[in-house]
Amino acid sequence: MPLLKFADANKRITISIEIEGVATTAILDTGAPYSICEPEIARELGFDSADAIEDIKISTWGGKVNGSIHRVNLSLPADEGTSLSLDAPVFVPDLDQDFAPGFPPSFLGLIGCLQSMRFAIDPSSENFYFMASPR
Amino acid sequence: MVTNLIAPPQPSEISIWFKESRKYKGLEDSSVWESPRERMSRECTDLLMDFARVLDNVTDGEGTSARLSSERAPALDRLEAAAEAGDECAFLEALESITWYSRPPADFIRAVRLALEAGAHLAARQIALEGAKYYPEDSEIGKYARVLAPPRLVSKNLQPNPARRANREWLKVHGGEYRGQWVAVQDGELRGVAESLRQLIKQVGSTKDVLLTRVP
Numbered sequence: 001m002p003l004l005k006f007a008d009a010n011k012r013i014t015i016s017i018e019i020e021g022v023a024t025t026a027i028l029d030t031g032a033p034y035s036i037c038e039p040e041i042a043r044e045l046g047f048d049s050a051d052a053i054e055d056i057k058i059s060t061w062g063g064k065v066n067g068s069i070h071r072v073n074l075s076l077p078a079d080e081g082t083s084l085s086l087d088a089p090v091f092v093p094d095l096d097q098d099f100a101p102g103f104p105p106s107f108l109g110l111i112g113c114l115q116s117m118r119f120a121i122d123p124s125s126e127n128f129y130f131m132a133s134p135r
Numbered sequence: 136m137v138t139n140l141i142a143p144p145q146p147s148e149i150s151i152w153f154k155e156s157r158k159y160k161g162l163e164d165s166s167v168w169e170s171p172r173e174r175m176s177r178e179c180t181d182l183l184m185d186f187a188r189v190l191d192n193v194t195d196g197e198g199t200s201a202r203l204s205s206e207r208a209p210a211l212d213r214l215e216a217a218a219e220a221g222d223e224c225a226f227l228e229a230l231e232s233i234t235w236y237s238r239p240p241a242d243f244i245r246a247v248r249l250a251l252e253a254g255a256h257l258a259a260r261q262i263a264l265e266g267a268k269y270y271p272e273d274s275e276i277g278k279y280a281r282v283l284a285p286p287r288l289v290s291k292n293l294q295p296n297p298a299r300r301a302n303r304e305w306l307k308v309h310g311g312e313y314r315g316q317w318v319a320v321q322d323g324e325l326r327g328v329a330e331s332l333r334q335l336i337k338q339v340g341s342t343k344d345v346l347l348t349r350v351p
Binding site: 002005012014016023024025029033038040043044051052053055056057058059060062064069070071073074075077078079080081082083085087088089090096105111112113115116118131132 | 145212221223245247248251252253254256257260268279280281282283284285287288289290292293294296297298300302303306317332333336342344345347348349351
């Protein structure tokens with residue numbers, strides 16, 4: 001199965017991804033409904049608002065957050081084996097909210113992303129294994 | 136001999152059947168496997184729903200379009216109250232009481248937005264997909280359905296990119312020195328540091344094969 005090494009010394013499950021072809025990192029969060037794209041990345045990439053649901057509030061563990069949901073190209077570049085590329089929804093929080101410094105980072109969530117693949121996590125070897133769901 | 140014959144539901148059963156069908160679909164992904172019998176049953180229900188809408192037009196004095204206009208539905212108010220409270224269970228319960236086939240596209244859109252606010256994310260997707268099915272000509276509900284649809288696999292045969300490993304190793308070893316800042320790393324070497332991504336991109340120019348991330 002293709003694998004990716006974690007990219008975080010603090011043992012958070014942070015992996016390399018590409019959003020619309022731009023390489024960055026994201027934290028895996030199987031409890032998050034949506035993938036979250038860091039708002040600064042969304043702003044610099046200039047997501048198309050014609051293919052977005054804008055001015056919405058979504059409910060998160062941290063409370064309600066304002067933002068928009070965009071359909072983007074999301075890739076998981078494997079270190080070994082074959083990489084995956086998805087057309088997936090991501091939530092982009094509005095920048096003008098009172099976030100803690102450095103928050104929110106990018107997250108890969110379940111409904112919008114991980115549900116389309118089979119995956120396994122090995123914390124001891126810091127590997128994330130993934131493949132397209134056969135369904 | 137005809138086997139697997141399914142008796143069509145009586146008009147009074149239509150709403151119940153539809154709701155049960157929605158409840159079932161709400162638990163699973165839209166791509167859930169259907170047996171031929173289930174599929175026939177669903178298609179039969181859809182046909183009857185269309186027929187019921189036509190009947191509404193004929194029998195309702197003012198016609199469906201008048202009835203579907205902007206009148207504020209109490210059922211949607213319940214959705215709104217649940218969304219404001221962030222109560223997903225109350226939202227799903229209120230959702231069960233709504234007969235969707237007679238709702239205008241604006242109600243579907245409103246319900247999708249409220250579902251997201253309530254944390255009922257799968258329900259949001261299902262409402263959008265259902266709305267697009269009933270109003271295929273409505274571009275706005277079509278957009279909602281498209282954006283919220285399950286992720287679609289574009290490619291699963293891309294080549295691996297082992298060069299990324301060096302960037303990740305750099306982050307693990309040196310990331311702590313740049314907490315809260317944006318860094319650009321290429322081939323395992325730091326290319327730039329900045330307070331914002333915009334400043335960082337100005338520094339490095341091309342972003343091809345460059346890892347851009349804010350160190351948490």
